[in-house]
Amino acid sequence: MKNTAKKINRYLPEVIEKKWQQKWDKEQTYKFEFDSKKEQYYPLVELPYPSGDLHLGHWFTFAMADIHARVMRMLGRNVFFTNGFDAFGLPAENAAIKRGIHPRDWTLSNIATMKKQFATMGSMIDWSHETVTCLPEYYRWNQWIFLKMYEKGLAYRGRLLSNWCPKDMTVLANEHVENGKCWRCGTEVIQKEVEQWFLKITAYADRLYWKDKPEVDWPNSVRIAQNQWIGPKRGIEIYFDVVDSQERIAVFTTTPINFGATFLVVAPEHPFVKKILDRKLQVPKGTYQAIRDYVHQAEKNTQRERLENVKNKTGVFTGYYVKNHLTGENIPVWVTDYVLMNYGTGAVQGCPGHDERDFAFAKKFGLSIKRVVTGPHGETGSLVNPEQLIVGESRGKMVNSEFLDGIEFVEAMEKTMNYFVEKGWGRRVTTYHIRDWSISRQRYWGTPVPMIHCKQCGIVPVPEKDLPIELPYDVDFSPKGKAPLATATEWMITTCPRCEGEAKRDPETLDTFFDSSWYFYRYLDPLFADGPFPKEIVTKLMPLDIYFGGAEHTVGHTLYARFFTMFFHDLGLVNFKEFALRRVQHGVILGPDGNRMSKSRGNVVNPDDMVREFGADSVRLYLAFMMPYDATAPWNPRGMWGVFRLLKRVWEMQEKVKDDENNPSIHSQTQNDLKRTELREMHKTIKKVADDVISTKFNTAVSTIMKWVNYLESKEGVSNEEYKTLLLILSPFAPHITEELWQLNYGSDKGFISIHEYLWPRYDASALKEEQVTIVIQINGKTRDTLLVPMAQIDDKARIISQAKLHENVVKYFTGKQIKKEIYVRGKIINFVIQ
RNA sequence: GCGGACGUGGCGAAACGGUAGACGCGAUAGGUUUAGGACCUAUUGGUCGUAAGGCCAUGGGGGUUCAAGUCCCUUCGUCCGCACCA
Numbered sequence: 001m002k003n004t005a006k007k008i009n010r011y012l013p014e015v016i017e018k019k020w021q022q023k024w025d026k027e028q029t030y031k032f033e034f035d036s037k038k039e040q041y042y043p044l045v046e047l048p049y050p051s052g053d054l055h056l057g058h059w060f061t062f063a064m065a066d067i068h069a070r071v072m073r074m075l076g077r078n079v080f081f082t083n084g085f086d087a088f089g090l091p092a093e094n095a096a097i098k099r100g101i102h103p104r105d106w107t108l109s110n111i112a113t114m115k116k117q118f119a120t121m122g123s124m125i126d127w128s129h130e131t132v133t134c135l136p137e138y139y140r141w142n143q144w145i146f147l148k149m150y151e152k153g154l155a156y157r158g159r160l161l162s163n164w165c166p167k168d169m170t171v172l173a174n175e176h177v178e179n180g181k182c183w184r185c186g187t188e189v190i191q192k193e194v195e196q197w198f199l200k201i202t203a204y205a206d207r208l209y210w211k212d213k214p215e216v217d218w219p220n221s222v223r224i225a226q227n228q229w230i231g232p233k234r235g236i237e238i239y240f241d242v243v244d245s246q247e248r249i250a251v252f253t254t255t256p257i258n259f260g261a262t263f264l265v266v267a268p269e270h271p272f273v274k275k276i277l278d279r280k281l282q283v284p285k286g287t288y289q290a291i292r293d294y295v296h297q298a299e300k301n302t303q304r305e306r307l308e309n310v311k312n313k314t315g316v317f318t319g320y321y322v323k324n325h326l327t328g329e330n331i332p333v334w335v336t337d338y339v340l341m342n343y344g345t346g347a348v349q350g351c352p353g354h355d356e357r358d359f360a361f362a363k364k365f366g367l368s369i370k371r372v373v374t375g376p377h378g379e380t381g382s383l384v385n386p387e388q389l390i391v392g393e394s395r396g397k398m399v400n401s402e403f404l405d406g407i408e409f410v411e412a413m414e415k416t417m418n419y420f421v422e423k424g425w426g427r428r429v430t431t432y433h434i435r436d437w438s439i440s441r442q443r444y445w446g447t448p449v450p451m452i453h454c455k456q457c458g459i460v461p462v463p464e465k466d467l468p469i470e471l472p473y474d475v476d477f478s479p480k481g482k483a484p485l486a487t488a489t490e491w492m493i494t495t496c497p498r499c500e501g502e503a504k505r506d507p508e509t510l511d512t513f514f515d516s517s518w519y520f521y522r523y524l525d526p527l528f529a530d531g532p533f534p535k536e537i538v539t540k541l542m543p544l545d546i547y548f549g550g551a552e553h554t555v556g557h558t559l560y561a562r563f564f565t566m567f568f569h570d571l572g573l574v575n576f577k578e579f580a581l582r583r584v585q586h587g588v589i590l591g592p593d594g595n596r597m598s599k600s601r602g603n604v605v606n607p608d609d610m611v612r613e614f615g616a617d618s619v620r621l622y623l624a625f626m627m628p629y630d631a632t633a634p635w636n637p638r639g640m641w642g643v644f645r646l647l648k649r650v651w652e653m654q655e656k657v658k659d660d661e662n663n664p665s666i667h668s669q670t671q672n673d674l675k676r677t678e679l680r681e682m683h684k685t686i687k688k689v690a691d692d693v694i695s696t697k698f699n700t701a702v703s704t705i706m707k708w709v710n711y712l713e714s715k716e717g718v719s720n721e722e723y724k725t726l727l728l729i730l731s732p733f734a735p736h737i738t739e740e741l742w743q744l745n746y747g748s749d750k751g752f753i754s755i756h757e758y759l760w761p762r763y764d765a766s767a768l769k770e771e772q773v774t775i776v777i778q779i780n781g782k783t784r785d786t787l788l789v790p791m792a793q794i795d796d797k798a799r800i801i802s803q804a805k806l807h808e809n810v811v812k813y814f815t816g817k818q819i820k821k822e823i824y825v826r827g828k829i830i831n832f833v834i835q
Numbered sequence: 836g837c838g839g840a841c842g843u844g845g846c847g848a849a850a851c852g853g854u855a856g857a858c859g860c861g862a863u864a865g866g867u868u869u870a871g872g873a874c875c876u877a878u879u880g881g882u883c884g885u886a887a888g889g890c891c892a893u894g895g896g897g898g899u900u901c902a903a904g905u906c907c908c909u910u911c912g913u914c915c916g917c918a919c920c921a
Contacts, residue, residue, distance in 0.1 A: 221839060225916055228838065253921060338919045348921045357919055433920065625859070626847060633847055642859050703858035776854050781902045783854045823901050829853045831901050
């Protein structure tokens with residue numbers, strides 16, 4: 001002990017925390033140096049959006065990741081822990097419009113604010129690798145990646161029916177429509193045909209689909225949800241020839257029960273309908289108007305309005321018929337909005353005897369309803385006209401039980417599909433629920449699409465040497481429903497790289513989810529100029545060892561990020577296919593009232609207030625302790641006191657530390673005079689805390705420390721060895737107080753060595769061994785007594801059992817009974833089965 | 836409708852198939868302090884009992900097992916994801 005006087009001051013977090021934060025900063029305590037000799041470790045938290053306020057949720061995620069990172073560092077890994085900002089996107093524009101500030105200025109000042117807030121956390125984030133996505137050093141490589149994708153045919157321009165947010169006036173990716181509403185502003189989304197850029201994520205659907213044995217450790221829930229979102233379905237496209245025309249309509253089905261098909265329905269946006277409206281196909285005047293009116297109405301309807309039509313089917317007859325190959329019958333073609341243009345082929349064969357929706361439709365419009373009770377191969381059988389659909393009866397069951405007795409449903413459908421293909425009536429296809437990723441936005445604050453539109457040459461990619469195409473600062477960025485950059489006339493005008501004629505830039509910007517799909521590569525070297533990231537380092541640090549984040553990114557961000565990494569792999573930029581070896585999702589801290597925190601409810605807990613009152617160490621510790629990392633539970637204001645008291649007790653424990661002349665280092669091999677029990681308690685704690693933090697069980701890690709502190713307090717005195725160990729294992733959770741106590745008691749006069757430079761105490765497996773164990777004595781599975789057995793005798797079953805039989809509490813149960821069985825589980829339990 | 840997760844004290848929660856409720860909050864009683872949302876000691880799932888000890892308890896009901904909070908089936912409930920997906 002350095003301070004022999006043992007007169008300690010009060011624990012005042014507000015005094016010590018700032019001091020150490022500045023010291024660490026000055027000493028570059030957390031500076032990451034790439035060291036090829038060490039084992040690298042790359043933990044990551046999803047990069048935050050610079051809203052200008054670091055809320056409790058941020059604290060929860062970052063503080064836990066920080067604890068994990070610190071422990072890994074103490075365990076000898078070379079830990080690369082950094083952060084950046086997802087700085088493009090709509091909120092900046094909206095805030096800018098509201099306050100009259102430029103989105104760039106708003107964003108950059110928010111980043112400055114948030115970095116100040118981050119500093120109060122006392123994390124080991126090394127900001128020298130900070131990446132801000134709205135800066136040209138970053139988005140230049142967005143453009144580069146986009147060009148590579150274009151080159152490989154993965155980026156394409158299309159005019160497709162898309163989700164359109166009427167408020168934000170931009171298209172939305174499928175992943176960002178929630179219950180028919182815009183994920184950002186909650187406005188009802190409408191379907192609109194918009195010409196825009198897409199990324200062909202569907203080309204990677206098969207590879208993104210998680211197979212049975214995933215090579216990386218991701219939560220099962222995420223894998224299932226992603227698979228469901230990708231949603232591959234093997235089936236058949238069946239061709240229906242339109243009677244009296246050259247037209248052919250294809251439908252997709254997984255269950256080709258064509259005997260039951262009595263009509264065909266197409267989506268309002270179907271090309272066949274378009275041809276009618278364009279008068280390329282003739283229909284009577286009245287029919288034309290009816291179709292036109294119906295299609296116009298459908299266009300105007302929001303997703304929600306269409307969903308409200310679930311029970312009340314609407315539609316209009318086109319006047320055309322198609323031939324049902326199997327029956328030879330001609331069946332009518334109707335237009336209806338219950339068929340979706342963006343799934344399958346946009347046309348469905350109506351089998352009202354087998355499908356509730358088709359049934360409702362047929363019922364409403366008086367179409368015939370047939371139920372198949374015959375084989376699918378054209379074998380004999382009959383058709384019946386049922387009065388009603390048997391509700392709840394699935395297609396699969398019906399087919400299997402009624403007319404394909406003994407054949408597995410899947411097998412039967414396989415046979416049927418092959419039959420169709422042989423006959424030339426269709427082709428085998430796989431459809432996906434996932435759609436190509438709509439990637440361009442009709443807004444200002446984003447990465448400009450690096451493309452040029454030339455009257456002569458069409459769409460021409462910007463040559464790599466011309467990158468970045470910088471986003472101009474002075475632009476009228478108010479939303480107009482068209483890309484605002486188009487109004488930046490000077491910026492728009494350029495020359496065609498191919499013909500050198502006058503050409504225009506592409507005024508659209510990239511979805512910010514493009515930015516966040518690969519940022520963790522850029523962290524490696526944010527200023528790297530010869531590519532998106534340095535190839536030599538990427539193989540050493542990537543893939544991520546652990547990726548912390550929220551469940552809301554299950555089908556959006558993390559799926560996109562996987563796609564990008566697979567693309568990088570195909571380009572030969574990386575030698576792995578998954579970007580994160582492990583994914584850990586955090587839970588949600590609710591307000592003290594048990595509701596989600598929101599300003600309108602007034603139940604928001606501000607971390608800055610908590611830090612002011614208790615200090616960052618207590619906030620970190622409580623966040624770790626309050627619940628399992630992935631749980632959702634309310635904030636308990638009293639809980640802060642619990643952990644604050646713990647820190648205070650650790651502070652005051654200085655007084656209890658015994659002075660010993662030798663002051664033996666805890667890393668020395670020679671154990672000092674700690675008794676076996678004391679040693680065991682210490683080593684048990686050392687091991688469990690590390691194990692728990694590695695497996696992100698922060699709550700039990702803290703409780704283990706608490707338990708040990710209780711134990712240490714109950715003793716006569718605490719040795720330096722114990723106290724040092726306590727400070728070390730507590731240091732990842734409470735970096736400030738432990739640094740203060742370490743320097744106060746063990747600091748050197750010669751120079752500053754932070755406690756955070758030390759390694760995790762080595763735990764000694766032999767110290768864990770107990771001299772004796774408690775063995776539970778059960779009778780018929782009920783605990784009746786316990787027995788203390790020396791370790792040396794643990795294998796002596798006969799002896800232990802005979803001893804157990806002598807116990808008073810046990811022996812009384814034997815009277816008048818017979819022992820049928822004696823079970824002994826080594827070192828654990830004895831169970832007498834009596835009768 | 837499809838898919839998934841979860842139901843344990845007053846609360847947050849612990850429990851390799853092996854003494855259910857660790858740890859913390861709160862509560863009760865007592866003590867202590869000039870004061871303090873302070874500190875200390877004891878108790879704290881229910882129930883019977885002076886006690887020793889017993890009985891009942893992990894949403895409900897079955898099952899597997901010497902042994903089940905944990906595994907299986909079923910049912911109820913809560914939460915989440917997807918959904919007119921053909």
